[in-house]
Amino acid sequence: MQVYVAQWGTYITTPEVSASSAKVNIQSTIKNETSLPATVTLINKIINVKGIEVASTSSKQYIAANSEYDFNENVRVKSPALWSTENANLYKAITEVYVDGRLSDNVETKFGIRKISFDAVNGFILNNKPMKLKGGCFHIDNGPLGARSFDRAEIRRVVLMKASGFNAIRCTHNPPAPAFLEACDSLGMLVIDEAFDCWNEGKKADDYHVYFKDWWQKDLQSMLLRDRNHPSIIMWSIGNEIPGMDKPSVADTAKILADYVRSIDHTRPVTAAVVGVSNQKDAFFSALDVCGYNYADNKYISDHWRKPGRIMFATESYPLDAFQSWMGVLDHPWVIGDFVWTGFDYIGESSLGWRGYPQEKTFYPWNLAYCGDIDICGWKRPQSFYRDVLWKKNQLSIFVKQPHPYFPVNPKKEPWSIWNWDDVVDNWTWKGYEDSIFEVNIYSSCEEVELFLNNKSLGRKPTNRSTKFMAVYNVPYTSGELKAVGYDNNGKIVRTSVLNTAGKPTQINLSADRKMIKADNEDLSYVTVDLVDKKGIRNPNAENLVHFQIQGPGTIVGVGNANPVSVESYQLPERKAWQGRCLVIIKSGKHPGKIILKATSVGLNPEQLTIDAHH
Known part of the structure; x- marks a missing residue:
């Protein structure tokens, strides 16, 4: 395959969208890495969610040896099914490359047809409907799985966030796994894709500032090219709490980065998270299309009087400020949303959500941040229930x-x-x-x-x-x-x-989020382990050690209990309960069959659960 679609070489946009018709622009970079010129025919087919071809286009182009050509084609899709947070309709573009009538390459690209806009009068609008961003910040780890990314783990996190009322996630402070963005596309979750946590000046001795000068453009380009077809992404963030944002040189760098983003993708605004908001940072803000305010809801009104065209949102907010942060969003059209730190709890920044700053080595054995609305096992914490009443009726x-x-x-x-x-x-x-x-x-x-x-x-x-x-x-x-x-x-x-009131725990209850999984060597089932009394009531004070055994074509890939000071292994087949429960994560193998999980604990009736793995 020497004549092919370049890596991340397909770029799909929807510049015109209405209920009756959508214009879909498809740009394709085709490489000819042979020593001879080639006459290339490029065919693009648009397939809807039902698998029906709804539009197509064909072009022919002479491409010289060892060179490339950028095709630019437009097609019309009638009565498009729009992508939104309520209906995450996805289309598929099939790009076929022919040389002398023979298929040389084909690539499939999922995309959504949707229209977004931002302004200080109407706020954020998706498909002609105003929307406030109910946001949470995300680190990349998957709780007991650590930094490993499984498709199911990413899907589950997004499912849990949507169930808790979130409609937007800010990826902090690096681009996420592709599986995470695919989950957001398919489930209707809005995303802010973020590139950097520092630029030329670092926060730690060996952080990214060591590489920024030589690598920022390549890394930023990779993020943009890889992710630009995801309809879930509505903003690009060029940085978080960049040191020296009040310096002219840093403001100049912000403009360079923002302009570079726009040169690759002009369909989404550029943002960044700014801390210590003041008028000394106006030059930095001027490089942005949408301005991220970290912990600065008290500036919404005064800054609007100074800069009435500025679009603002809380790129980070404190959990304890949930009420005032959200009221600031509701009361001011130029404030488009609020992103709490954090939506999901994470490993690291130990005890941020309890002992806070200044942090000391004596905080050990703390190892979780303990600030997420949802804990590392996926269970709602009290602040998440409070956010329910801010966002939903009759909670x-x-x-x-x-x-x-x-x-x-x-x-x-x-x-x-x-x-x-x-x-x-x-x-x-x-x-x-x-x-x-x-x-x-x-x-x-x-x-x-x-x-x-x-x-x-x-x-x-x-x-x-x-x-x-x-x-x-x-x-x-x-x-x-x-x-x-x-x-x-x-x-x-x-x-x-x-x-x-719970009685003394007498038995173990096992409940799986999925009792049928794929035998593909990577699908997951999350099993909640509750320690309950004779009436089936979970005892929130129980901390019994639970042992696990597994039979069949599956393995235990993680255990947890969300206790922020527990230093138990995430890998051993045992875990103490905390607040009356713990978690087991089961991964399928390559072969189908019944996976049997057995749980035992001294003094409690044992329990077992069967999960079916199938092709």
Whole structure:
């Protein structure tokens, strides 16, 4: 194959989009690496989600020996199925290269037909519909799997984020795995693709600044060419908290990078995450199309008066500032979204979300950041339930403040270091604390909430913007049922949430997110292990060690429990429970068959689960 489509040589855009028709532009770079000239016929076919060809085009071109040619073709797709966060419709372009009538190469490229725009009056618009970005920042690791990228692991993360109300992810601070972007394309998740965490001046002695001068253009080009056909990507970020953003030389570099991005892809705006926002950084901001504000929602109004055309969004925000951050988005059309640090918890920046800064070696054995809305096992943390009430109607959840701090606190913690959340748990099992007063926090987007303890009402309270969608009760502990009931403005019950006192754990419950997986040597099933009492209630205080055995064509590739101070192996076939549960990740082999997972723990009834692996 010496006449072929260059690597990342297909570039598909949709410059004109309406309900009746879409113009699809296809640019194809064809290389002729032979010693002879070639007459090349290029055919592009557009296939819809049903596998039906809906448009095609053909061109012929003479290409000299050892050279390349850029084809540029347009086709029309009638009544296009648009790509959006609700309907992630994907088309496929099949590019065929013929030389003297013989097929020399063919490439398939998935793409979406959609239209985006940004301005300070209307905000972000997708397919003529205004939309606020409900965002979370992402590091690349997959929890107990570490930095390994499996297709299913990437899909699961996106599925969990969408289920928690997110519609956008900022990739921090490097381009993600291709499988992650494919998951976002297929599931309807918007993406900010980010290139760098530093430029010429570094943050650490051996970080990317050592290579920036020689490699920025090649690396940025690779990101843009590799990722530009993904409809999920709506912005390119050229950097995060770049040192010296108030310096003219750094502002000049920002312009060079932004212009380079636009020279390769002009269909998306350029952004960057700016920390320490001030008018001294106006020159830096002027290089950007959309301006990322890290922890600076207090600047939205004053900066809008100074720069009324500036489009802003929170590229990072604190979990504890969730209410004010989101209200700033809702209240100001020039603020298009909020991205919390972080959407998913991650390994590293240990104890960021508890002990904060300044960080010290004495923080060991902390090893998780502990700041994500979703923990490393994929379970929602309390702050995620609070975000539910900011983003969705008729949401309701109960959390109880710990009688003592769950972990030792940092007495030297800086006041601005607030990546933590309130020290609350979904737990009403407090043996030894009978009649002690507990603070109970209700997160609610219902009009009113009523709390019951063992069917006795503790009163109704409003939950709305004026209460920050929270209600607080002081409740004397007695075992039994703590139940919150949410009402609409007509007094109708629209949601209930319950915490039950758990008894001593007696058995293990296993639940798999998928009981059928592909026998392709890489598909995954995530199995949640709950330690429950005789009534089937998870005991949130249980920390029993659980042992695992596996039979059949599968392997255990990871275990975890989301305990940020656990130094247990992620690879051994055992794990202590934390807050009454742990996680096992099973990978298929190359052969079909039944994979049997057995779980045992001293004093508990054993349990097993069967997963079918098939071709």
